[in-house]
Amino acid sequence: MGAKKKDPNAVALGSKGGKARAASRSASELSKIGKKGAQARYDGLSKAERSELARKAVMSRWGKTARKGER
Numbered sequence: 001m002g003a004k005k006k007d008p009n010a011v012a013l014g015s016k017g018g019k020a021r022a023a024s025r026s027a028s029e030l031s032k033i034g035k036k037g038a039q040a041r042y043d044g045l046s047k048a049e050r051s052e053l054a055r056k057a058v059m060s061r062w063g064k065t066a067r068k069g070e071r
Contacts (some may be wrong), residue, residue, distance in 0.1 A: 024031065042050065 025033070045053065
């Protein structure tokens with residue numbers, strides 16, 4: 001079965017509403033919303049996936065590349 005295509009008009013309208021809602025929120029409110037999303041994502045990952053995600057974040061933060069065998 002092929003994937004259903006989204007109605008471009010509905011997508012544009014939803015995006016417009018989301019941007020307007022975000023513009024009316026304070027930075028602390030947006031932060032709280034983002035933290036909820038991050039926690040939901042974290043809860044859905046396995047221990048190995050969380051570890052890999054953390055490793056990539058550290059490598060990105062410190063500007064280092066993984067050496068062979070460190071993966």
